[in-house]
Amino acid sequence: MLSQKNDDERSVKEINQSRILQSIKIHDSISRIELAEEIDLNPSTITRLVKKLEKFNLVREIDLGKSRGGRRPVKLGIDESTYRVIGVDVGATEVIAVLINLAGEVLHKIVLPIEYKEAKREVEISPEVIEKSIEKLLSTYSEKERRQELENILGIGVGVHGLVDRDEGLSIFAPNFGWRNINFKKKLTEKFRMKTIIDNDVRVMALGEYWFGHGQNVDNLICINAGYGIGSGIIIEGELYRGHNSLAGEFGHTNVEKDGQLCSCGDYGCLETLASGPALVKRIRREIKRGMSSKIIEMTEGELSEISGEMISAAARKDDELARRILKKAGNYLGMGIANLINIFDPELILIGGGVSRAGPYIFAPLHETVARKTMNSAPEIKKVQLGEDCGAVGAGVLVIEELFRRPETFMEEIACNKPTIQ
Known part of the structure; x- marks a missing residue:
């Protein structure tokens, strides 16, 4: 599910944490013994790594499996209840922003219509529309609810058409919007103090369907x-x-x-x-x-x-x-x-x-x-x-979830050091 490139940037412990999360995602639920067999790790190592993931509220015990003789094993699942991710799909006729959980379920959604200027043969859209969509997404919550949600938002993913530099968070050229060299990663990170990842709109659609469709x-x-x-x-x-x-x-x-x-x-x-x-x-x-x-x-x-x-x-x-x-x-x-x-x-x-x-x-x-x-x-x-009109926005959110699954411990430590804000 996840690329194993740049494994030298991760510790062995974090690589194995990532493998555990991937296995749980693929199987929906799996016991510690089954994980040890599938990943080829010592059961005590699995127990130790799972305990860390439970501490981060990424994994939880969900039910009991079938006994192989003796006590029934405890099944593990992804903890879908704690964390949220914002996904934004910047389309030609509308911008869709969603708040999803780690199962890709849309918990909240807003749609901002976009005007098409036929004389210019391009969409009339300001880069600031992404900020506005995120603000509107969270504005329907009460002040108390908003603070609670912000505490549990892991980051922002954005899908934009055209040529995108994912590493720099840069929209290099979006011909239908008339955009060139706009650094959305910098803009959104500074405004909301959240991890921000940007990629091409159709690539994030593919990610959305691959993970949850x-x-x-x-x-x-x-x-x-x-x-x-x-x-x-x-x-x-x-x-x-x-x-x-x-x-x-x-x-x-x-x-x-x-x-x-x-x-x-x-x-x-x-x-x-x-x-x-x-x-x-x-x-x-x-x-x-x-x-x-x-x-x-x-x-x-x-x-x-x-x-x-x-x-x-x-x-x-x-x-x-x-x-x-x-x-x-x-x-x-x-x-x-x-x-x-x-x-x-x-x-x-x-x-x-x-x-x-x-x-x-x-x-x-x-x-x-x-x-x-x-x-x-x-x-x-x-x-x-399968995901219909939400495909791009959910896929944009997957950009953040994918990064979490690849580097779980480093990701959570970074989140702890940066508290999100919204004006």
């Missing part, structure tokens, strides 16, 4: 976000793949149409210009202006600037021929791109999220047909993300 116990998967933009998060042998320059997964900027339309990245003919939400809106608006009939004209009362991806899906469900034709074409293009990913990475599972995926069979039927035709071997299972 359909991707649990699947070591090779690809998660695709098809909405305002198109991207992919890639899990290989249980590890998130970022690539040498952290550019892995920029699936939407693969070229599929020579001399095609201009993309936000500056190139022409990218998949994003053919199968993203804005691309669908642009295409159906163009067809209507050319005289094609559509129920969307009634739905918008002739105001074509009001067309949205949701309207196109709704029109398709009402047997609108134009909407169905445009969704079918987008599904074919997505299928071509996904078939390429399958032929390169050979994943066990493909997960699809984002607004375009809500078109249901009108996107998925042509997508499946194209994938089946263009993959070299039998295609893997393809389905929608």
Whole structure:
């Protein structure tokens, strides 16, 4: 589940603590004897390490297992009741901030709508929206409740589209937002005095599904976000793949149409210009202006600037021929791109999220047909993300949980030295 790279930075004790947490997470519950057998450690060592994890309120005794002769063993589970993590997903149409526990359960959630400026072909969003979303998330608690929650919040995870330097906490380039070189780690750490980790939005979607969604116990998967933009998060042998320059997964900027339309990245003919939400809106608006009939004209009362991806899906469900034709074409293009990913990475599972995926069979039927035709071997299972619209925000929270599981003792000692604040 967790990368074993940089093990030289951790003590043997902390590596074994991490292995214990991973085993408990995978099994849901497991006894100390079973842990000793699985991790190949002395039972007394397991007992000592577990005691430390219990002291940190990361592990607790939950029930009794089956007897192998003699007393029934006590089962251990992750303590989900004590700690919280904040996850923020900065999307094109909305920012979702959630408070989750260590089981990935959403305990509290807020949504901030985002305005799209069509004339600028970009989203009107200030970097400060992340701070505002966190403040709003906690503002619904009473003063007493807020203080209690702050004591138990382990950190903040953020998912942002575009090129991200995870180590520096830097949004290097977010083309759809017009952001360059914004250090969110520094901003959020200074304001809230919480550990902050930032990564690419689709990568955190993949993490969310891998830890708490359909991707649990699947070591090779690809998660695709098809909405305002198109991207992919890639899990290989249980590890998130970022690539040498952290550019892995920029699936939407693969070229599929020579001399095609201009993309936000500056190139022409990218998949994003053919199968993203804005691309669908642009295409159906163009067809209507050319005289094609559509129920969307009634739905918008002739105001074509009001067309949205949701309207196109709704029109398709009402047997609108134009909407169905445009969704079918987008599904074919997505299928071509996904078939390429399958032929390169050979994943066990493909997960699809984002607004375009809500078109249901009108996107998925042509997508499946194209994938089946263009993959070299039998295609893997393809389905929608399990966590729905919360996938990115929960996955952003996983950034913090993953770090906790990798370095439990060091992490908890660092938390003890920094008390969170909120104004």
